[in-house]
Amino acid sequence: MTKHKIFSFPVRIYFQDTDAGGVVYHANYVNFMERARTEWLRTFGYSNMGMMKELGMMFVVRTIKLDYLKPALLDDLLAVTVQIKDIGRSRVTLLQTVSRGEDLLTEGEVHLVCVTADSFKPVSVPDVLRNQWS
Amino acid sequence: MTKHKIFSFPVRIYFQDTDAGGVVYHANYVNFMERARTEWLRTFGYSNMGMMKELGMMFVVRTIKLDYLKPALLDDLLAVTVQIKDIGRSRVTLLQTVSRGEDLLTEGEVHLVCVTADSFKPVSVPDVLRNQWS
Amino acid sequence: MTKHKIFSFPVRIYFQDTDAGGVVYHANYVNFMERARTEWLRTFGYSNMGMMKELGMMFVVRTIKLDYLKPALLDDLLAVTVQIKDIGRSRVTLLQTVSRGEDLLTEGEVHLVCVTADSFKPVSVPDVLRNQWS
Amino acid sequence: MTKHKIFSFPVRIYFQDTDAGGVVYHANYVNFMERARTEWLRTFGYSNMGMMKELGMMFVVRTIKLDYLKPALLDDLLAVTVQIKDIGRSRVTLLQTVSRGEDLLTEGEVHLVCVTADSFKPVSVPDVLRNQWS
Numbered sequence: 381m382t383k384h385k386i387f388s389f390p391v392r393i394y395f396q397d398t399d400a401g402g403v404v405y406h407a408n409y410v411n412f413m414e415r416a417r418t419e420w421l422r423t424f425g426y427s428n429m430g431m432m433k434e435l436g437m438m439f440v441v442r443t444i445k446l447d448y449l450k451p452a453l454l455d456d457l458l459a460v461t462v463q464i465k466d467i468g469r470s471r472v473t474l475l476q477t478v479s480r481g482e483d484l485l486t487e488g489e490v491h492l493v494c495v496t497a498d499s500f501k502p503v504s505v506p507d508v509l510r511n512q513w514s
Numbered sequence: 515m516t517k518h519k520i521f522s523f524p525v526r527i528y529f530q531d532t533d534a535g536g537v538v539y540h541a542n543y544v545n546f547m548e549r550a551r552t553e554w555l556r557t558f559g560y561s562n563m564g565m566m567k568e569l570g571m572m573f574v575v576r577t578i579k580l581d582y583l584k585p586a587l588l589d590d591l592l593a594v595t596v597q598i599k600d601i602g603r604s605r606v607t608l609l610q611t612v613s614r615g616e617d618l619l620t621e622g623e624v625h626l627v628c629v630t631a632d633s634f635k636p637v638s639v640p641d642v643l644r645n646q647w648s
Numbered sequence: 649m650t651k652h653k654i655f656s657f658p659v660r661i662y663f664q665d666t667d668a669g670g671v672v673y674h675a676n677y678v679n680f681m682e683r684a685r686t687e688w689l690r691t692f693g694y695s696n697m698g699m700m701k702e703l704g705m706m707f708v709v710r711t712i713k714l715d716y717l718k719p720a721l722l723d724d725l726l727a728v729t730v731q732i733k734d735i736g737r738s739r740v741t742l743l744q745t746v747s748r749g750e751d752l753l754t755e756g757e758v759h760l761v762c763v764t765a766d767s768f769k770p771v772s773v774p775d776v777l778r779n780q781w782s
Numbered sequence: 783m784t785k786h787k788i789f790s791f792p793v794r795i796y797f798q799d800t801d802a803g804g805v806v807y808h809a810n811y812v813n814f815m816e817r818a819r820t821e822w823l824r825t826f827g828y829s830n831m832g833m834m835k836e837l838g839m840m841f842v843v844r845t846i847k848l849d850y851l852k853p854a855l856l857d858d859l860l861a862v863t864v865q866i867k868d869i870g871r872s873r874v875t876l877l878q879t880v881s882r883g884e885d886l887l888t889e890g891e892v893h894l895v896c897v898t899a900d901s902f903k904p905v906s907v908p909d910v911l912r913n914q915w916s
Contacts, residue, residue, distance in 0.1 A: 394820050395830065396673055396813045400562075400666035400722045406575045407548070407664060410541035411798045418796050427857040428534075428797065441540045445579045451634075454668045455829040500585075528686050529696065530679045530809060532802035534856045539798055545664045552662050561723040562663065588802045589695040668830075674843045675816070678809035696802075709808045713847045719902070768853075 384464040384513070387423065389416040391478075393456040403451035409486045410444065413476045416460035417490070424512050432497040435506050439472070439492040447487040456480050464513055470494045470502040472513075518598040518647070521557065523550040525612075527590040537585035543620045544578065547610045550594035551624075558646050566631040569640050573626040576605070581621040590614050598647055604628045604636040606647075652732040652781070655691065657684040659746075661724040671719035677754045678712065681744045684728035685758075692780050700765040703774050707740070707760040715755040724748050732781055738762045738770040740781075786866040786915070789825065791818040793880075795858040805853035811888045812846065815878045818862035819892070826914050834899040837908050841874070841894040849889040858882050866915055872896045872904040874915075 391412045399405040418428060421439075432438055452458055458478050465473040471493055478486040494505045505513075525546045533539040552562060555573075566572055586592055592612050599607040605627055612620040628639045639647075659680045667673040686696060689707075700706055720726055726746050733741040739761055746754040762773045773781075793814045801807040820830060823841075834840055854860055860880050867875040873895055880888040896907045907915075 392817075392821075394813075394817050395667045395669065396675065396816055398668035399663045400668070400670050401572065401574075401663065402668050402670075405664055406578070407541050407544035410544055411796075414541070414798055415794075415796050419794075429855075429857050438535070440535075441582055443579070443581050444540070445577070447577050448575055453831075455831050526683075526687075528679075528683050529801045529803065530682055530807055533797045534800035534802070534804050535797065536802050536804075541798065545662075548664055549660075549662050553660075563721075563723050587697075589697050669840065669842075674846070675809050675812035678812055682809070706803065708803075709850055711847070711849050712808070713845070715845050716843055 387416070387420040387462045388459045389419045389462075391415065391458045391460050393452055393454055393458065395454065397452075398454050403453060404456075406446075406448060409446060409448075409452075409478055409488070412458065412460045412478060413462075413488055413490065416462050416476065417474070417492075420462040424509055426509075435508070436497050437494050437503055437506065438497050440495055440500070442471070442491040442493045443489075444491075445489045448485075449487065450483055450485045452478065452480060452485050458485070465489070467505060467510065467513055469504050472505060521550070521554040521596045522593045523553045523596075525549065525592045525594050527586055527588055527592065529588065531586075532588050537587060538590075540580075540582060543580060543582075543586075543612055543622070546592065546594045546612060547596075547622055547624065550596050550610065551608070551626075554596040558643055560643075569642070570631050571628050571637055571640065572631050573606070574629055574634070576625040576627045577623075578625075579623045582619075583621065584617055584619045586612065586614060586619050592619070599623070601639060601644065601647060603638050606639060655684070655688040655730045656727045657687045657730075659683065659726045659728050661720055661722055661726065663722065665720075666722050671721060672724075674714075674716060677714060677716075677720075677746055677756070680726065680728045680746060681730075681756055681758065684730050684744065685742070685760075688730040692777055694777075703776070704765050705762050705771055705774065706765050708763055708768070710739070710759040710761045711757075712759075713757045716753075717755065718751055718753045720746065720748060720753050726753070733757070735773060735778065735781055737772050740773060789818070789822040789864045790861045791821045791864075793817060793860045793862050795854055795856055795860065797856065799854075800856050805855060806858075808848075808850060811848060811850075811854075811880055811890070814860065814862045814880060815864075815890055815892065818864050818878065819876070819894075822864040826911055828911070837910070838899050839896050839905055839908065840899050842897055842902070844873070844893040844895045845891075846893075847891045850887075851889065852885055852887045854880065854882060854887050860887070867891065869907060869912065869915055871906050874907060 463475045476488040595611045597609045610622040731743045744756040863879045876892045878890040
């Protein structure tokens, strides 16, 4: 599907992540995916603040699409992945999954847009990132 | 697009809903939409617990698709809507929006599946709801 | 105990507020109390942004003490109160409770400090608020 | 103050943990402390589910007291500690701190009560834990 490398980040499930249905509350997968994206960006040399200060930009979520296949449970140790699907001028499309062992629990597609940190105007993905991603 | 009625529910933005970007954190729109769906279901006579106890079922989110158009801000009073797009045997597709006055901020499409409260098996949408929705 | 008026704000419990123990997750009472404080401040003429822009200050939580007496449940409609216990130069101590009907569920005491919005330095509680509170 | 060992657990700060004040939202320290307590209990051989299934009990928070000294920021890597202060029949008092390097940011004291997993009745702290804690 894509030749880009898959980055994986572990997330442990605590009471705070679950709901009275006994499973992980559905909005929390969006949080897990944000944590994984942040750690993935860190592997390319940038924290959130570092990106804002050194590059004057940040990534914002433009669309998100989630497919809930199986529920995650209290105490689970999940793997949350990030993989580039494709890159436009200011847009990056990511595939993200949440799994428990061999079980795929949630699949997501996230469109990020690169914007200026001060006025939220779309700008090109910085070359320092684009070069590492191509 | 659909002839189903639009239900609207007000949501106020507090510090807890925002992030260091100065806007509402993107996962929180998923929470706002859950609040609106719960209040919408209540207008048909069922709380979450009531549905589980009287009908033996609950709705779970199967897919969610969000389009972030403009950011919501601290102190905003938003309107979160729910409207049926279509209904299958055990599946209900909803359109949901988040607006501030005339400004549409976020658009969503949510597929719910009606499942048994004890074993999470898909079941038909109860007639007591289907009749009110047709 | 105190002659100050009690302000009360309704909070509905959704799945997002509960955990796998089947009750409201304990950290969420802190959120409910923040919502009530914000609405209480609004009755004196100030939103969070308004306070920052017009008065150049904000309130931050310095200490919080919570006593969990009984659990809140899914679908509950709670009353969250705010009452001034006493006011110092830059400090305001509040009593806050969370109740379901006659049942007191959680009691809290919250010390707020009035700080400058730009540098977080303690400043006197503005007279425009102090006068309304005495 | 206490001769009990200090357990420390790392917590990274993401956008989801911050608010429009540019710092970590105050309720989230309660979440960080729950994560650390869960990992601390795991070092004694029990996950949350394991404790419920094997011992028929769980710990619930009875009181919590937090002292906010300095704010945590986006991208911070914090250390969250757990240390027993004292143990009663069904009650355990813990000291918890949140630090960034040498900087102590938040101090907490948390009273847990050991309750039956089915009816939330207080029971003695199981010997299998008490013996490891004394």
